[in-house]
Amino acid sequence: MKKKILACLLILFPIFSLGIAKADTVKSKYIIASDSSFAPFVFQNSNNEYTGIDMDLIKAIAKDQGFEIEITNPGFDAAISAVQAGQADGIIAGMSVTDARKATFDFSDSYYTANTILGVKESSTIASYEDLKDKTVGVKNGTASQTFLTENQSKYGYKIKTFSDGSSMYDSLNTGAIDAVMDDEPVLKYSISQGQKLKTPIAGTPIGETAFAVKKGTNPELIQMFNKGLANLKANGEFQKILDKYLASGAATTSTITVDETTIWGLLQNNYKQLLSGLGITLALALISFAIAIVIGIIFGMFSVSPYKSLRLISEIFVDVIRGIPLMILAAFIFWGIPNFIESITGQQSPINDFVAGTIALSLNAAAYIAEIVRGGIQAVPVGQMEASRSLGISYGKTMRKIILPQATKLMLPNFVNQFVIALKDTTIVSAIGLVELFQTGKIIIARNYQSFKMYAILAIFYLVIITLLTRLAKRLEKRIR
Numbered sequence: 244m245k246k247k248i249l250a251c252l253l254i255l256f257p258i259f260s261l262g263i264a265k266a267d268t269v270k271s272k273y274i275i276a277s278d279s280s281f282a283p284f285v286f287q288n289s290n291n292e293y294t295g296i297d298m299d300l301i302k303a304i305a306k307d308q309g310f311e312i313e314i315t316n317p318g319f320d321a322a323i324s325a326v327q328a329g330q331a332d333g334i335i336a337g338m339s340v341t342d343a344r345k346a347t348f349d350f351s352d353s354y355y356t357a358n359t360i361l362g363v364k365e366s367s368t369i370a371s372y373e374d375l376k377d378k379t380v381g382v383k384n385g386t387a388s389q390t391f392l393t394e395n396q397s398k399y400g401y402k403i404k405t406f407s408d409g410s411s412m413y414d415s416l417n418t419g420a421i422d423a424v425m426d427d428e429p430v431l432k433y434s435i436s437q438g439q440k441l442k443t444p445i446a447g448t449p450i451g452e453t454a455f456a457v458k459k460g461t462n463p464e465l466i467q468m469f470n471k472g473l474a475n476l477k478a479n480g481e482f483q484k485i486l487d488k489y490l491a492s493g494a495a496t497t498s499t500i501t502v503d504e505t506t507i508w509g510l511l512q513n514n515y516k517q518l519l520s521g522l523g524i525t526l527a528l529a530l531i532s533f534a535i536a537i538v539i540g541i542i543f544g545m546f547s548v549s550p551y552k553s554l555r556l557i558s559e560i561f562v563d564v565i566r567g568i569p570l571m572i573l574a575a576f577i578f579w580g581i582p583n584f585i586e587s588i589t590g591q592q593s594p595i596n597d598f599v600a601g602t603i604a605l606s607l608n609a610a611a612y613i614a615e616i617v618r619g620g621i622q623a624v625p626v627g628q629m630e631a632s633r634s635l636g637i638s639y640g641k642t643m644r645k646i647i648l649p650q651a652t653k654l655m656l657p658n659f660v661n662q663f664v665i666a667l668k669d670t671t672i673v674s675a676i677g678l679v680e681l682f683q684t685g686k687i688i689i690a691r692n693y694q695s696f697k698m699y700a701i702l703a704i705f706y707l708v709i710i711t712l713l714t715r716l717a718k719r720l721e722k723r724i725r
């Protein structure tokens with residue numbers, strides 16, 4: 244009898260626990276994070292859509308299993324952070340299953356096997372790891388290749404330079420800023436098949452299986468669905484079709500380009516929609532964050548000249564703390580740090596997207612500087628005026644409003660314009676959290692066509708024109724207020 248009950252429990256327990264895990268955690272939509280340039284697994288085609296084995300695979304699996312997905316492409320390192328911070332549910336990015344990662348990720352069944360391999364320019368004389376002594380090897384941050392390089396660094400004596408994305412790494416190799424790169428073999432081989440003048444002089448080293456992953460202990464049903472879907476696609480031949488689409492000779496390429504992208508005109512013609520949408524995000528970021536910053540900045544600026552010591556102290560702490568933290572770290576902290584912390588306590592995913600996080604970071608940053616501008620402006624008005632007015636029996640508030648602020652505002656205006664220009668340029672820094680503003684848009688386009696000279700020139704001109712126009716406008720406004 245006892246044995247029977249035990250057997251029943253043993254059979255029922257997994258069924259129950261499975262049932263509960265599923266019912267509890269199924270979401271109406273799953274956010275999947277991926278790399279931004281890692282062809283043939285994920286890359287942008289000439290229509291600026293993300294394609295590649297991983298993109299096709301996850302879409303096919305979602306369709307097969309009947310779940311909704313939304314894909315984001317912030318880059319490998321950022322995608323890993325997004326999953327760890329609970330901002331994405333899963334990652335598919337040619338990701339290798341390593342023992343270290345198993346501590347923080349749950350992996351699906353494998354869909355590919357890859358080596359890491361060294362790539363050098365066609366003309367390079369590097370033929371072995373020993374030849375790398377005192378040379379610089381580039382690698383993407385957070386990758387298995389980086390682990391390999393770090394582990395073998397003392398043995399071969401090379402320097403390591405890390406990059407946040409593949410395009411800047413390959414650009415640096417092409418321009419000679421680094422002597423070699425370490426990347427997944429299918430990726431290097433693919434770029435060579437696409438006409439990159441590179442070679443792989445040393446045989447690759449296995450870095451394990453490639454699989455889909457979720458944060459350890461979360462979304463178990465997503466892994467189950469991925470595995471089931473993958474098995475179905477393998478059985479019905481669709482998986483092979485996806486591989487063939489990108490890997491067979493004559494396969495889909497990064498450069499099925501209709502317009503010649505080697506000229507500035509061609510680049511603009513083929514990418515103007517992307518660039519304009521990036522510009523829109525840049526402007527929205529700058530304008531919204533600056534408007535918020537003015538409000539916060541004025542409040543703290545007024546605090547800093549207040550007769551109350553406590554208010555002055557609050558303002559001082561705010562300015563010191565925000566000014567003392569680099570903007571990039573502030574943005575990363577708001578976008579990845581805080582959500583990761585909240586999720587670890589409440590289990591709730593962060594509602595903050597990259598735009599909101601970027602806006603908050605930019606607002607706080609500019610507010611600290613504006614508070615100082617306000618303080619400086621008010622303090623530049625001779626103290627005698629306040630004293631004289633107060634001795635006539637006029638209140639502090641009224642003296643401020645009627646006598647001090649009108650004069651101080653005039654002194655502050657040029658600094659406000661200056662601060663706005665800085666705020667607009669600072670938007671490029673928050674692209675680090677994967678926000679696709681103008682700068683990131685340019686980088687993504689370069690990842691596809693390697694036209695870094697012309698593309699960065701276009702970006703520089705875009706910013707120059709916008710900033711010149713806006714400063715002109717601001718100067719006019721300034722005159723009017725005066």
Ligand code: GLN
Nearest residue numbers: 319336337338339386387
């Ligand atoms: N396969 C490598 C890794 O998992 C690189 C992945 C990538 O760069 N997208 O580390």
